[in-house]
Amino acid sequence: MSTATTSSAPDLASQWAALSDADVSLGNVEELLKHIQDELWVPAACADRILDDVAAQQALLDLGVERTTAVVERVRKATAQAVSGGDEELESPVEGTEDSSQRARHAALASYFAEASTDAQLCRIRALLLERLDKLNTWIQICREAPVSSGNEEEEPIDEEWEDDPWADESDAPERPAASKPGEAPVPLSAFLTASLVETACLLASQEYFAALGILYQRHGDTLWPFRFSILDCIPEYVYASEYKDLLPSCDMGTGTEQRLPTQLWREDTDFVETPECAQALEECRPPLLPLPVEDETWKQRITPKPLSSSDLSAWYLHRVDDILLSTGMVDAALALVQHAASQGVTALDEAGEELSLMARLVYDAPQGGDSAAQDWSLERWRSMTPSDVIRAYLVYSTETSIAQDIHTLVMPYLFVLESRAERAGQSDPSLSTRLLYEYILNARLDIVAAIFEASKPILPAAQRIIRDDEDMARLALACLYGSESLDEWPTMSRIFECLPAWPTPEESEDDADETDTTIASLGDFVTPSTTKTQATPADLFLFFKPLPTTSLSRALDVLDVHLESGEILSRWSVPAPLRWFLRSNSNIGEQRSRANRMARRANASDDKLVTQEDWEWLLEDMLKLSGSGEGASRSAFCLLSRDDVIRTFFSGLLSTGSKFTA
Numbered sequence: 152m153s154t155a156t157t158s159s160a161p162d163l164a165s166q167w168a169a170l171s172d173a174d175v176s177l178g179n180v181e182e183l184l185k186h187i188q189d190e191l192w193v194p195a196a197c198a199d200r201i202l203d204d205v206a207a208q209q210a211l212l213d214l215g216v217e218r219t220t221a222v223v224e225r226v227r228k229a230t231a232q233a234v235s236g237g238d239e240e241l242e243s244p245v246e247g248t249e250d251s252s253q254r255a256r257h258a259a260l261a262s263y264f265a266e267a268s269t270d271a272q273l274c275r276i277r278a279l280l281l282e283r284l285d286k287l288n289t290w291i292q293i294c295r296e297a298p299v300s301s302g303n304e305e306e307e308p309i310d311e312e313w314e315d316d317p318w319a320d321e322s323d324a325p326e327r328p329a330a331s332k333p334g335e336a337p338v339p340l341s342a343f344l345t346a347s348l349v350e351t352a353c354l355l356a357s358q359e360y361f362a363a364l365g366i367l368y369q370r371h372g373d374t375l376w377p378f379r380f381s382i383l384d385c386i387p388e389y390v391y392a393s394e395y396k397d398l399l400p401s402c403d404m405g406t407g408t409e410q411r412l413p414t415q416l417w418r419e420d421t422d423f424v425e426t427p428e429c430a431q432a433l434e435e436c437r438p439p440l441l442p443l444p445v446e447d448e449t450w451k452q453r454i455t456p457k458p459l460s461s462s463d464l465s466a467w468y469l470h471r472v473d474d475i476l477l478s479t480g481m482v483d484a485a486l487a488l489v490q491h492a493a494s495q496g497v498t499a500l501d502e503a504g505e506e507l508s509l510m511a512r513l514v515y516d517a518p519q520g521g522d523s524a525a526q527d528w529s530l531e532r533w534r535s536m537t538p539s540d541v542i543r544a545y546l547v548y549s550t551e552t553s554i555a556q557d558i559h560t561l562v563m564p565y566l567f568v569l570e571s572r573a574e575r576a577g578q579s580d581p582s583l584s585t586r587l588l589y590e591y592i593l594n595a596r597l598d599i600v601a602a603i604f605e606a607s608k609p610i611l612p613a614a615q616r617i618i619r620d621d622e623d624m625a626r627l628a629l630a631c632l633y634g635s636e637s638l639d640e641w642p643t644m645s646r647i648f649e650c651l652p653a654w655p656t657p658e659e660s661e662d663d664a665d666e667t668d669t670t671i672a673s674l675g676d677f678v679t680p681s682t683t684k685t686q687a688t689p690a691d692l693f694l695f696f697k698p699l700p701t702t703s704l705s706r707a708l709d710v711l712d713v714h715l716e717s718g719e720i721l722s723r724w725s726v727p728a729p730l731r732w733f734l735r736s737n738s739n740i741g742e743q744r745s746r747a748n749r750m751a752r753r754a755n756a757s758d759d760k761l762v763t764q765e766d767w768e769w770l771l772e773d774m775l776k777l778s779g780s781g782e783g784a785s786r787s788a789f790c791l792l793s794r795d796d797v798i799r800t801f802f803s804g805l806l807s808t809g810s811k812f813t814a
Contacts (some may be wrong), residue, residue, distance in 0.1 A: 163187050167196060172341075175202055180210040191269055194218050194276045201341045205291065208340065212284045219277035222270050223423045226263065233259035253428075260432035271436050278424040278433075283344050285417045289370045290343045294336045297362030337363055349378045356385035361395045368398065372414030377454035379412075380467065388475040392488040399488075401495035402461050409458035465499040468492045469530075472503065476529045482511045502572075506533055509541075509565050517561055518548035538569060542591050551598050555606035558617055562588070588617070592627055593634070593689040597643045600631050604650040621652040625704040626696040629711060633678065633734065634689030638727035641719045648715055654705045667706045670699075671786065675734040687731075710786045717788040720773045726750045733788060740791040747789050747797060750774060751804025771801050 167183045187193050197215030202208040234255050264271035336343070337360045343351060348371050355364040364382075368375055375382065379400070386395060403410040423429055459467065468488065475485040486507040489500050510533050536544070545561040546554065566584040573580050592600055607618035618624050628647050637644075677695055680686045687695075699707065714733040721727050726749045736742035751774065761767050777788040778797040789797060 164189075164192065164196075172200055172202055175200060175207050175211075176204060177206045177210050180207060180214065184211075185214060190218065190221075191273060194273060194280070198276050198279055201344055203340045205287070205340060208287060208344070212280050212287060215280040216277065216284065219273050219280070222273040222277070226260075226270055226274060226429075227423060229267075230256065230259040230263050233263065257428055257432060260428060261435050264432055264436040268436075271433060274424045274429060275433050277422070278430070281418075281422055281425065285370065286344050286348075287340070288417050289366060290336060290338075290340055292370070293363045293366050297360070297366055348374050349382070352378070352382045353385040356382050356395075357387070359387065359390060359394070361398065364395075365397055368412050369415050370417060372412055373416070376411065377456045380455055381453045383471075388471075388478045389481055389484060391484050392491040396491055399491060399495070400459070400464055400467070400497075402464055402497045404496045407461045409460075409464055411458065461496075461498050464492075464497045468497060468500060469503060472507070473530060477527070480514075480527055482507060482514045482528060486511050503530065505568055505572075506530060509533075509568060512561050512564070513541075513545055517545050518550070518553055518557065520548045538565075538587050539590055541565060542587060546591065546599075549599070551602040554599050554602045555617060558588075558603070558606075562591075585620075585623070589623070589627060589693065590690070592618075593630060593693055595631075597631065597635060597637060597640050597647070600627075601643050601646040601650075604628065604647050608650050609652045621654075622701060622704060625651055625708055626693055626699070629696050629704075629707055630689045630692035632711065632715075633674070633730050634687065634692045636729045636731075638729060639722065641715065641722055644715055644718075644730070648708075648711065651708060654701055666703070667710065670703060670707065671710060671734060671737050675737050678731045679735050713786045714788075717777055720777060721746070721750065721788060724750050724770065724773065725753050728788075733786075736788070737786070737790065743789045743791050744796070744800070747774065747777075747792060747800045748804065751801050752807055767805060771798070774801055 163183050163186055167179070167187075170179060184193060184196060187196075194215045197211045197218075200208075200211055202211070234252075264274075337355060337358060338346075338351060346354075348367065352364060352367050352375055355361075355367065383398065383400075392399060398412070401410045402408070424433075472485045472488060475481060475488065486504070489504045489507055493500050493504060507530075510528055510530075514528060533541075542562055542565070545565070546557055549557045563584075566587060569587075570580070570583055573583060592603055595603070603617050604624065607616045607624060609616075609621055609624075613619050618627065628651055632644055632647065635644075674695065678687045678692070696704070696707070711730075714730055717733060718728065718730060726746060728746065732742075736746070751770070761770065774789070774797050775794060778790075778792050778794050792800075
């Protein structure tokens with residue numbers, strides 16, 4: 152091998168070596184390095200320097216590549232002659248080439264590099280310089296096409312309210328400060344050249360430099376492809392898919408497999424030193440002057456060299472969705488990811504998309520309470536919930552004023568999805584929606600029930616009503632009211648009753664009256680707890696009323712009307728009773744007499760004492776209304792007590808108080 156051919160070469164080399172990297176300029180390369188003729192020293196010097204000066208670094212790489220061109224021809228010819236003994240040059244293996252020929256070429260290369268260590272070192276240096284040259288061109292393109300903010304300039308404040316509003320219209324949102332500034336890159340040139348492409352890609356992904364990452368994929372796609380999912384995993388989960396959609400995997404509908412991202416390499420033809428044959432031979436001979444870098448074994452364990460199948464792509468997207476939900480709770484970001492995947496041909500995500508859409512309504516549209524922010528949602532948690540759990544979660548913070556709208560906008564779409572799924576599964580259930588809705592109503596507070604009934608009045612158009620079946624309205628009302636233990640919600644109960652349908656029924660005959668009495672007696676037995684059964688719930692009562700026809704329901708509503716009036720009267724005189732008491736005491740004269748005595752004696756002990764004759768006359772009038780002598784006598788609170796019994800009870804209570812009042 153040749154050495155420096157001019158007397159000034161040692162001086163030039165000394166001057167070059169004395170320079171620090173920060174002091175190296177384009178002029179130094181032109182004036183010093185270019186005039187040194189040592190075949191190995193100059194390329195090694197070019198590889199030894201890593202600069203942040205773009206022009207100087209470009210000149211270094213160009214010079215190093217130029218000085219190693221001759222060795223390529225020398226190696227090709229020498230190894231070709233060793234294989235064939237003729238004038239043929241070493242070629243890359245082509246289809247149909249015998250394995251023995253490939254082994255012969257590899258053996259010739261390895262043997263040559265073992266004997267000519269300088270040429271082996273030059274080939275390794277050339278491969279390194281070509282890689283850096285490609286990286287330099289990529290870095291320049293990133294600066295030109297995907298600049299990023301320097302971070303030194305003070306950003307304008309962003310409206311916090313807008314920042315937290317994922318549904319704000321773009322037209323209404325304030326303009327965000329510029330996110331980029333021409334001529335700057337996310338990574339210094341020296342770091343960009345020395346770091347592995349995978350590490351750089353992960354850094355860009357973690358810092359959300361997606362335009363720069365896209366350029367990296369475009370120019371070095373072959374290198375990054377096996378690590379694409381490791382790179383995607385570095386993207387913060389809170390970032391919306393729309394910001395890095397071009398980097399997400401898609402499915403080729405023709406083949407049913409993952410589609411590769413398009414690439415545009417800097418050099419169409421692979422240099423000889425970059426061929427698999429040459430790279431393998433160089434690795435085996437291990438040039439002593441420039442050892443091969445130790446590869447990170449972590450990346451080897453996470454590579455995915457082959458395109459994924461459609462099912463594997465679906466699994467990756469679902470895993471990413473779980474990560475988003477677990478780490479950020481951003482259901483809208485997870486939904487956006489699934490929607491993007493579906494648009495890219497990834498299948499088997501329909502159900503996940505439906506669930507995320509429904510979950511998004513729960514997180515973003517449903518009324519929220521004070522502890523809502525502490526709730527973490529995941530697909531696993533959502534899927535573990537029963538339909539009844541989901542409906543309660545949608546409506547747990549609903550109020551009287553919002554419940555009707557919440558049911559229409561939150562619950563009804565959810566019930567529609569459940570029905571559709573049942574049909575797709577071949578298990579059609581037309582009663583599914585009403586059954587679940589009725590279950591919620593039967594367990595809701597009376598004020599919520601009243602608001603639902605007001606949104607279900609028979610005078611409203613059918614499409615607007617929550618409860619559309621008039622008979623079911625009556626059954627639900629009877630079940631909710633007689634199943635309630637409330638003692639002070641009589642106005643709310645009256646609101647429910649006023650919403651109920653009114654059916655034209657013929658005059659009640661003696662047989663009809665007997666049937667009504669029988670129904671009341673049966674209902675009284677049904678709501679009375681015993682040693683063998685617990686207290687009947689509204690759901691139990693709904694089942695009791697379910698088989699009753701319209702005529703029986705109409706008579707039951709007439710009875711309910713009387714009981715509501717009786718309940719208001721008892722509450723007025725501080726002896727309230729739940730509605731079910733009127734059913735239990737309908738045939739128990741002892742219960743009725745006890746309540747009448749309490750009413751007569753407790754009235755004057757209440758906060759509103761009776762001090763005038765008119766007050767006591769009002770009490771007597773109300774007690775007589777409850778006796779078995781007025782309209783609906785067989786159904787009132789004191790229906791088993793005669794008028795005389797009630798009067799005696801009244802005066803007994805009056806005398807027991809010892810009250811004096813003015814006439």
